[in-house]
Amino acid sequence: MTFEELRVVVVVYTTAIVPIIILLNLHLRDRLPRSILKIYLSTFLICALGWELWFTYGLYAGDPVDLRRSEVLNQLIPKNINWLMNSLADAGTISLGGILLTGKLMGSDRTVFNQWNIGxxxxxxxxxxxxxxxxxxxxxxxxxAVGKDLSWAPLAPTGPWMNPVLFQYGDRTITLHGQVPWLLMTPILYFITMHFGRKE
Known part of the structure; x- marks a missing residue:
C-alpha cells in the first residue's frame, strides 16, 4: 500500500465515522437538536440517491469505482460500502460541517438559517x-482523471457527455461534472437547514 492509498483510506473512514461518533455523543448527553439529526439523515439520503450510488456503481454511462481505482483501495474500501462511506461524509463532515462553519462565520450559529441570507x-x-x-x-x-467517466446521476445531470476540464493542477484535472453535485446540493442543503430549523 502506498502512502497515497493509506491517506485515502484514513480520510474516507474518518470523515464518515467521526461525525457519527460526535452526533451519538451529543445525543447521549441530550445536546443534539432534533433538527440537526433530521438535516443529517436528509442530506445522507439526498447525497446517496443523488449521486454517490450512481458514481460508485457507474449506473448510467459511467465507470464503476472499482475500475477507476487501485486494487488495494478496492479491498480496503469495498465498492458495496464506498457509496455509504462517501454519503456519510457528505452528510456529516461536509454538510453539517458547512452549516457549523457558516453559522460561526456569520456570528449567529444556526439562527442565520432562520431565513434566506445571501451571505x-x-x-x-x-x-x-x-x-x-x-x-x-x-x-x-x-x-x-480524464478518461475515467463518472456516471450520470440525478444531481449530476451533465453526465460524462458535457464534462469540460475547468482547470488543471499539474497532472490533476477538475471537471465540470465533478462539481455539479455540490453546485446543486448547496441550495438544497440551505433550504433543508432552513426548513428543519424553523420547525424546532
Whole structure:
C-alpha cells in the first residue's frame, strides 16, 4: 500500500465515522437538536440517491469505482460500502460541517438559517465547492482523471457527455461534472437547514 492509498483510506473512514461518533455523543448527553439529526439523515439520503450510488456503481454511462481505482483501495474500501462511506461524509463532515462553519462565520450559529441570507448561502457554497475541489485534487484525483467517466446521476445531470476540464493542477484535472453535485446540493442543503430549523 502506498502512502497515497493509506491517506485515502484514513480520510474516507474518518470523515464518515467521526461525525457519527460526535452526533451519538451529543445525543447521549441530550445536546443534539432534533433538527440537526433530521438535516443529517436528509442530506445522507439526498447525497446517496443523488449521486454517490450512481458514481460508485457507474449506473448510467459511467465507470464503476472499482475500475477507476487501485486494487488495494478496492479491498480496503469495498465498492458495496464506498457509496455509504462517501454519503456519510457528505452528510456529516461536509454538510453539517458547512452549516457549523457558516453559522460561526456569520456570528449567529444556526439562527442565520432562520431565513434566506445571501451571505450565509455564499459561505456555504464556497465551502461545498472548495472541499469538493480539494477532494478531487488531493484525494480522488486518480479515480477522477480524464478518461475515467463518472456516471450520470440525478444531481449530476451533465453526465460524462458535457464534462469540460475547468482547470488543471499539474497532472490533476477538475471537471465540470465533478462539481455539479455540490453546485446543486448547496441550495438544497440551505433550504433543508432552513426548513428543519424553523420547525424546532
Amino acid at each position: 450565509a448561502f455564499l459561505i456555504l457554497l464556497i465551502w461545498c465547492i472548495s472541499q469538493n475541489i480539494l477532494v478531487e485534487m488531493f484525494l480522488y484525483y486518480d479515480q477522477l
